[in-house]
Amino acid sequence: xxxxxxxxxxxxxxxxTATAVLYQMRKNVGALIAKMLAAVLFVVxxxxxxxxxxxxxxxxxxxxxxxxxxxxxxxxxxxxxIASDEKRDYRNFGMGVIxxxxxxxxxxxxxxxxxxxxxxxxxxxxxxxxxxxxxxSVLTKQxxxxxxxxxxxxxxxLLLGSTLAMAASRYYLEPTTSGLIALIGAAxxxxxDMSLACFYFATKIKDKRFFNFPVMILYxxxxxxxxxxxxx
Numbered sequence: 001x002x003x004x005x006x007x008x009x010x011x012x013x014x015x016x017t018a019t020a021v022l023y024q025m026r027k028n029v030g031a032l033i034a035k036m037l038a039a040v041l042f043v044v045x046x047x048x049x050x051x052x053x054x055x056x057x058x059x060x061x062x063x064x065x066x067x068x069x070x071x072x073x074x075x076x077x078x079x080x081x082i083a084s085d086e087k088r089d090y091r092n093f094g095m096g097v098i099x100x101x102x103x104x105x106x107x108x109x110x111x112x113x114x115x116x117x118x119x120x121x122x123x124x125x126x127x128x129x130x131x132x133x134x135x136x137s138v139l140t141k142q143x144x145x146x147x148x149x150x151x152x153x154x155x156x157x158l159l160l161g162s163t164l165a166m167a168a169s170r171y172y173l174e175p176t177t178s179g180l181i182a183l184i185g186a187a188x189x190x191x192x193d194m195s196l197a198c199f200y201f202a203t204k205i206k207d208k209r210f211f212n213f214p215v216m217i218l219y220x221x222x223x224x225x226x227x228x229x230x231x232x
Contacts, residue, residue: 013217013224016219017217024212035216046063049231066110069103073097076092077096108159111167114170115174119166124165126164126165130190137201142202143198185223185225189218189222196215
C-alpha cells in the first residue's frame with residue numbers, strides 16, 4: 001500500500017507543477033482542473049495512508065480530516081482566479097482562507113496531540129513569524145493589503161505560525177522521522193503562503209505569475225509531507 005501512496009504523492013507533485021505552468025501561460029481554466037486533480041490526489045493518498053499509519057492514531061486522523069477543508073480551500077482559491085467580478089473574487093478569497101484556516105486548526109491539534117498536549121515555550125515566536133514578514137512587507141510598501149482582506153490575512157497568519165510552532169515543538173520534544181517530515185511540511189506551508197501573499201498583494205512586481213511555482217510546489221509539497229508523516 002505504501003507504494004500506492006508514494007505514486008499518488010508523485011502524481012500530486014506532477015499535477016501541481018502542471019498547475020503552475022498553466023497559470024504561467026494564463027490558462028486559468030486548465031490550471032483549475034490540474035490544481036483540483038492535485039488536491040484530490042493528496043486526499044486519496046491520505047485516505048490510503050491512514051490504515052497504514054505508523055504515527056499516532058489521533059494525529060493521523062486529524063491530519064486526514066484537515067486534508068478535506070484544504071481541498072475545499074483549493075477549490076475556492078482556484079475559482080477565485082476565474083471570478084467574473086470583484087464581489088465573487090472577494091467571496092471566494094474569504095471562503096478559501098476560512099477553509100484553509102480550519103485545516104490549520106486540525107493540523108495544530110494533530111501535532112499538539114502527538115506531543116501529549118505539551119508545548120515548548122521556546123517556539124512561541126514562530127507563531128508570529130508569518131505576520132512579522134507580512135508587517136515588514138507592508139511597512140516597506142512591498143505589498144498592499146485591502147482593509148477588507150486584512151482580517152483574513154492576520155487570522156490565517158497566526159494559524160499558520162501556530163502550526164509551524166506546534167510542529168517544531170513536537171519534533172523538539174520527541175524527535176522522530178514523522179515529526180521531522182511534519183516540521184518540514186509546516187515550514188513549506190509558511191513559505192508557500194508568503195509566496196502567495198506576494199502573488200496577491202505585491203505592488204512593485206510587474207509580472208507576478210512566477211510566484212505560482214513556489215506557491216504550488218511548496219503548498220502541495222507540504223500536504224504530501226503531512227501524508228507521509230502518517231506512515232513514518
